[in-house]
Amino acid sequence: QSALTQPASVSGSPGQSITISCTGTSSDVGGYNYVSWYQQHPGKAPKLMIYDVSNRPSGVPDRFSGSKSGNTASLTISGLQAEDEADYYCSSYTSSSHVVFGGGTKLTVL
Amino acid sequence: QVQLQESGPGLVKPSQTLSLTCTVSGGSISSGGYYWSWIRQHPGKGLEWIGYIYYSGSTYYNPSLKSRVTISVDTSKNQFSLKLSSVTAADTAVYYCARVGSSSGYYYEFQHWGQGTLVTVSS
Numbered sequence: 294q295s296a297l298t299q300p301a302s303v304s305g306s307p308g309q310s311i312t313i314s315c316t317g318t319s320s321d322v323g324g325y326n327y328v329s330w331y332q333q334h335p336g337k338a339p340k341l342m343i344y345d346v347s348n349r350p351s352g353v354p355d356r357f358s359g360s361k362s363g364n365t366a367s368l369t370i371s372g373l374q375a376e377d378e379a380d381y382y383c384s385s386y387t388s389s390s391h392v393v394f395g396g397g398t399k400l401t402v403l
Numbered sequence: 404q405v406q407l408q409e410s411g412p413g414l415v416k417p418s419q420t421l422s423l424t425c426t427v428s429g430g431s432i433s434s435g436g437y438y439w440s441w442i443r444q445h446p447g448k449g450l451e452w453i454g455y456i457y458y459s460g461s462t463y464y465n466p467s468l469k470s471r472v473t474i475s476v477d478t479s480k481n482q483f484s485l486k487l488s489s490v491t492a493a494d495t496a497v498y499y500c501a502r503v504g505s506s507s508g509y510y511y512e513f514q515h516w517g518q519g520t521l522v523t524v525s526s
Binding site for chain 2: 294296325326327329331338339340341344345348350382384385386389390391392393394395396397
């Protein structure tokens, strides 16, 4: 299984919106509505931000939203804040009960 | 609130077996309803799923690592473990353990993570 494809970096100014894409195949992203997103600050463990494409766990701000079209899932962060600067990873359930992660995207808040 | 803590040697020699244990507190592995997973992150790189285990012992492994990986569970100690054999420098990484949940019957939501432990493979 190959890693899901994410842009290496994205940036935005405070208050703006950004979108991070996550492209897979019909065996993972395109085949299931089981995509999750993780936020990782330097030196810290990842934190679950989105699951089932667009659901937020309790405590995650509604500024974070997810969607999917075909083989590509997306994470949108609106009203960017300085604390959102982090690495973001997508993940998908795949056939045979496996899991695959994306390569990660570094978000810079300008 | 469930907490996970990795433990094990921080330095392993090439060709040897890497062994790590994850101790779970605040919840019982034997209660079921979750898978228990290992994930690693090479320095400065992305996340790589290694595999996961259910309390019953059912396991799933990343195909790229399957020939070298064994994940086991000890419900009496509320721990699960990772063994990775024949390690090389390419196995140097931060290793995380995590609890994997499901709201849909498909286990892929990494809900709780340990803090991670750096394992270096070097002679």
